[in-house]
Amino acid sequence: MVNENYYPDIKKIIKSKISFADVIKNSPYFSSNPEIYEVLSSGGKHTKDQVNFLSSFIKKYCSGKKFLDLACGVGRHSRVLSSKKFDMTGIDHSKAMLEIAKREDKLTKYFLSDIRSFSVGKNFDAAFCLWSTFNYLSTKEDFTAFLNCVHNALKPNGFLILESKNFFRQMPKLEFRRKEQNNKRFEIELFIRRKINLKNKIQDSIYVYLIKDKKKNKTFSLIDTELMKIYSVKEVKTLIKNKFKLFRVLGDYNMKQNYTASKSYRMVFILQKA
Ligand SMILES: C[S@@+](CC[C@H](N)C(=O)[O-])C[C@H]1O[C@@H](n2cnc3c(N)ncnc32)[C@H](O)[C@@H]1O
16 A cells, blocks of 8 residues: 555664754645645644644633634634634745635734744744644754743743644554545545654654545545654753743643653643743
8 A cells, every 4th residue: 555665764864964854844734735624624624623722721821812813724622712712823934824824813813934943923822833843843943942932032031832742652563554534525544654763753644545536437546755854852952951841741722631651642841941
């Protein structure tokens, strides 16, 4: 099913020090098929849990309601938060993803921008970057540029929430699984081939989507690859240095659950502007 030719040449990419954020810029999934992302991601339990967590966090720890959604994609979090009267700004470098975000949500201010070089205003109470997206920032330069932009955008003592899956809990070997999704218009079968290399701190994946568009009576496939850098708590602590302090590391979207490498499902870093 999976054509090995589509597999990225990891060694070459690592050697060349190309940022994974630049590799993902060409992803067909984000740049030309955002409808599929919308079907697979929005409206699910994760979105609900994440939004509930974000809104209770900001109510408890922030004085205002000005929120920045970094790499917002189709805006699945911003659209719910803006409907709950949060003042939302979202940025993403995919025009196609933002088109859907704007179509679904007229309240959030959406900007086409790279999270490593944005400037969309100041005095945000908090910013968040969810769904393992900061893991595309694979170089120290990427991560530092990103942190500098967020630092400029936040109020004094403002928060940055970074969230990823807990790579350390997964089996560090080849994985193959299949998932099916159905909605009114699309029937989607997704095949994932994934390698987690804890020594190199890299996850690389191939996704093969078989998609039936019932409206257009058409079936097509989409193949995507993705590289992610696996960040440990120690590494994040080193990278944030004097710009941010580590407020909490949670194991899920829940302030009561502290992160533990062997057990937690997610890694939720809560950083506070120093
Ligand atoms: C996995 S999706 C997550 C989207 C959203 N945060 C969510 O949870 O649904 C990754 C998103 O990050 C965007 N992205 C990746 N690298 C980016 C960068 N350097 N600057 C801006 N957006 C970026 C992609 O275009 C895509 O919309």
